[in-house]
Amino acid sequence: QLQLQESGPGLVKPSETLSLTCTVSGGSISSSSHYWGWIRQPPGKGLEWIGSIFYSGSTYYNPSLKSRVTISVDTSKNQFSLRLSSVTAADTAVYYCARASSGFHWATPDAFFDNWGQGTLAAVSS
Amino acid sequence: ETVLTQSPGILSVSPGERATLSCRASQSFSSSYLAWYQQKPGQAPRLLIYGASSRATGIPDRFSGSGSGTEFTLTISRLEPEDFAVYYCQQYVRLPYSFGQGTKLEIK
Numbered sequence: 001q002l003q004l005q006e007s008g009p010g011l012v013k014p015s016e017t018l019s020l021t022c023t024v025s026g027g028s029i030s031s032s033s034h035y036w037g038w039i040r041q042p043p044g045k046g047l048e049w050i051g052s053i054f055y056s057g058s059t060y061y062n063p064s065l066k067s068r069v070t071i072s073v074d075t076s077k078n079q080f081s082l083r084l085s086s087v088t089a090a091d092t093a094v095y096y097c098a099r100a101s102s103g104f105h106w107a108t109p110d111a112f113f114d115n116w117g118q119g120t121l122a123a124v125s126s
Numbered sequence: 127e128t129v130l131t132q133s134p135g136i137l138s139v140s141p142g143e144r145a146t147l148s149c150r151a152s153q154s155f156s157s158s159y160l161a162w163y164q165q166k167p168g169q170a171p172r173l174l175i176y177g178a179s180s181r182a183t184g185i186p187d188r189f190s191g192s193g194s195g196t197e198f199t200l201t202i203s204r205l206e207p208e209d210f211a212v213y214y215c216q217q218y219v220r221l222p223y224s225f226g227q228g229t230k231l232e233i234k
Contacts, residue, residue, distance in 0.1 A: 046214065046225055046226070047163075047171065047216075047225040048225070049222060049223040049225070062221075062223075063221070063222055096170055096171075098170075101176075103158070103177050103180065109221075110159060110218050110219060110220075111218055112161035112173060112176045112216060112218055113161075113163075113171070113173060113216075114176070114182060114183075116170035116171060116172070117170065118169075118170055
């Protein structure tokens with residue numbers, strides 16, 4: 001059974017960099033059929049796609065965050081990570097990692113999210 | 127950017143009745159690229175429907191999706207107590223992939 005687990009600091013200071021890691025178990029991040037994504041949800045608000053990555057390192061980012069976001073993958077640890085720089089209070093949110101599937105037998109970034117981590121709250125405050 | 131607008135914002139329905147949730151897109155796209163999720167308080171979203179009408183693994187058949195172009199619908203035929211939650215639609219046809227603002231389904 002595939003499981004995803006986010007980890008990282010729960011509190012980040014303004015202007016610093018938020019760093020989170022997603023550990024995948026019960027399946028391989030090197031799957032040729034899936035991308036892996038980050039989605040966030042500010043308290044009491046809706047969902048925002050941050051970006052997605054393939055095991056080869058190919059990435060796609062939300063243009064609204066692109067200048068501050070880096071998503072990377074470590075296949076040896078079955079993990080992928082998110083770095084968000086120059087954070088402000090507006091970046092306070094629950095951050096989810098998820099597996100992205102296309103509904104076909106091949107991977108494409110045009111995908112829905114069929115397995116999610118439980119989410120981790122990252123608060124930006126001094 | 128493709129904006130998804132969900133209506134109504136809050137829907138009050140009695141258990142056992144039918145609920146119909148709407149998702150309208152600012153640009154037309156193939157129905158193959160529309161998903162629906164359910165989210166309960168304190169939990170991650172759960173995939174219900176992908177490709178506008180295909181049920182995800184383990185999803186009961188009382189959940190159904192339909193639509194094309196700019197108008198999409200999620201129907202729950204006979205509401206069970208566990209169905210009261212927030213529902214989101216998502217388009218994944220073009221970047222940036224986007225979600226609707228959500229519809230809260232509450233017990234009447």
